[in-house]
Amino acid sequence: MTNLEVSSNKPAAPSNWLFAFFPILGALGFVDATYLAVKHFLGTPIPCSILKGCDQVTNSPYSLIYGVPVALLGALYYLTILILAAIYIDSRKPSVLKFLACLTPFGFLASLWFVYLQIFIIKAICIYCMASATSSTILFILGMYYLKKQKIYPQITLEKIPD
Amino acid sequence: MYSTEQNLSKKERHELRRQEKLAARASGEQKKKTARVMLWSFIVIFVAGTIALMAGLASKTPSVQYLGGTVKAADNNDWIKGIPLKDAKVILIEYSDFQCPACAAYYSMVKQIGKEFKNVSVVYRHFPLSQHANARPAAQAAEAAGKQGKFWEMHDMLFENQTIWSGLTSADETFNTYARTLGLDVEKFKTDFNSAEIKTKIEADYQSGADQIDGTPTFFLNDKKLQNPKNYDEFRSIIQQAGGAI
Numbered sequence: 329m330t331n332l333e334v335s336s337n338k339p340a341a342p343s344n345w346l347f348a349f350f351p352i353l354g355a356l357g358f359v360d361a362t363y364l365a366v367k368h369f370l371g372t373p374i375p376c377s378i379l380k381g382c383d384q385v386t387n388s389p390y391s392l393i394y395g396v397p398v399a400l401l402g403a404l405y406y407l408t409i410l411i412l413a414a415i416y417i418d419s420r421k422p423s424v425l426k427f428l429a430c431l432t433p434f435g436f437l438a439s440l441w442f443v444y445l446q447i448f449i450i451k452a453i454c455i456y457c458m459a460s461a462t463s464s465t466i467l468f469i470l471g472m473y474y475l476k477k478q479k480i481y482p483q484i485t486l487e488k489i490p491d
Numbered sequence: 492m493y494s495t496e497q498n499l500s501k502k503e504r505h506e507l508r509r510q511e512k513l514a515a516r517a518s519g520e521q522k523k524k525t526a527r528v529m530l531w532s533f534i535v536i537f538v539a540g541t542i543a544l545m546a547g548l549a550s551k552t553p554s555v556q557y558l559g560g561t562v563k564a565a566d567n568n569d570w571i572k573g574i575p576l577k578d579a580k581v582i583l584i585e586y587s588d589f590q591c592p593a594c595a596a597y598y599s600m601v602k603q604i605g606k607e608f609k610n611v612s613v614v615y616r617h618f619p620l621s622q623h624a625n626a627r628p629a630a631q632a633a634e635a636a637g638k639q640g641k642f643w644e645m646h647d648m649l650f651e652n653q654t655i656w657s658g659l660t661s662a663d664e665t666f667n668t669y670a671r672t673l674g675l676d677v678e679k680f681k682t683d684f685n686s687a688e689i690k691t692k693i694e695a696d697y698q699s700g701a702d703q704i705d706g707t708p709t710f711f712l713n714d715k716k717l718q719n720p721k722n723y724d725e726f727r728s729i730i731q732q733a734g735g736a737i
Contacts (some may be wrong), residue, residue: 363545
C-alpha cells in the first residue's frame with residue numbers, strides 16, 4: 329500500500345481530518361437524542377440544571393409528529409449519520425460521504441424549526457434540544473463544506489495506481 | 492531495484508515477485524479485515540451501550556427531596572384514608588385548602604395514591620388560606636359531613652366542584668346541596684357546620700402546620716416536609732422509595 333498517489337492532476341486534495349467530525353457529531357447527537365427519546369417513553373421528568381423548561385418543551389404538543397416523538401426521529405437521524413460515516417471509513421467511497429452531506433440540510437432545517445418553536449411559541453428552552461440543534465448545525469456546515477470541496481476536487485480520496 | 496536478482500533466471504524472478512505480491516496482498520487484506528471488524532464492533536457496542544446507559548439514566552427514579560421540616564404525627568383524630576395508621580409503613584399528610592386550585596390538581600393524584608398503595612395512609616389536614624373566602628366554610632362542610640361519616644365523600648365533592656363554588660359570595664347553600672346529594676341529614680349538617688367544635692378543629696389543624704407551611708398543598712411524608720412532586724409518576728416513585736408497596 330505504498331504506491332498511493334492522487335490520481336487527479338489538480339492540486340492536492342484537502343486533508344480529511346475535518347470530516348472526522350461527521351462520526352463524532354453523529355455519535356454525540358445520538359447520545360443526546362436517545363436520552364430525550366428514552367425519557368419520553370418512560371415519562372420521567374427531565375432534570376434541567378442550567379436552563380429551566382425541559383419538561384415544558386418535551387411535553388409540548390410539538391414534541392410529537394404524527395404521534396412519533398421528535399427525539400426518536402432525531403436519534404434515528406444521528407444514527408444514520410454515524411453509520412454512513414462508518415461505511416465511508418470502511419469503504420472509502422466518496423459517494424457515501426456525499427450522500428451523508430446531502431442529508432445534513434434536513435437535520436439543519438428541522439433544528440431551525442424546533443429552535444423557532446422553543447423561542448417564539450413554547451417560550452421555554454430545553455438545553456438538550458439546543459445541544460442537538462448545535463450538532464446538527466455543525467454537521468450541516470461540514471456537509472456543505474464537503475460538497476463544495478467535492479466540486480473542486482472530485483477525487484478527494486486517494487486511489488491506488490493499477491499495477 | 493532488481494540488481495540482487497540478476498543471477499536468477501527470468502522465470503524465477505517473475506515467480507519470486509508474484510509470491511511477494513501475493514504475500515503483501517494477503518497481509519494487507521488481513522489488516523483490512525481486522526480494521527473492518529473492529530470498526531463495526533465499535534459502532535455496535537457504542538449504539539447498544541448508549542441505549543442501555545440512557546435507559547438506565549432516564550429510569551433512575553428521582554430521589555426524595557425533603558425540605559427540612561417536620562409536623563405533628565398523625566393520630567386517630569385525623570382524617571385517614573387508605574389503610575389504618577397502625578398498619579401503615581408510609582404516612583402521607585397533606586395540608587390543603589379546598590379552594591386552592593393547586594390543591595384540586597393534586598387531589599386526583601393523592602386519591603390515586605390512596606387507592607394504589609397497600610401500605611400507605613393518607614391524612615388530610617385543613618389549611619384554609621385567608622385569601623380564599625370560601626375555604627374555611629368548605630372545611631366546615633367537610634367536617635360536618637365527617638360527623639355523619641362522610642368526610643371523604645364531601646372532600647371529593649368539594650374538590651371536584653371547586654370551580655362552581657369558589658367564586659360565590661356565600662357557598663353555604665351550595666354546600667347544603669352537596670350534603671343532600673350525599674344523603675346526609677341536612678339539618679344536622681347545618682348545625683354541625685356552625686358548631687364551635689368543628690371551627691376549633693379546623694383552627695387546630697391550621698395551627699399545627701402554621702410554622703411549616705408557605706403554601707398549599709404541602710405534603711409531609713412520614714412527618715417530614717416534602718418538595719411537591721411535579722407529576723404523578725414522581726409522586727409514586729417518591730412514595731415507593733419511602734417504602735410504599737403497590
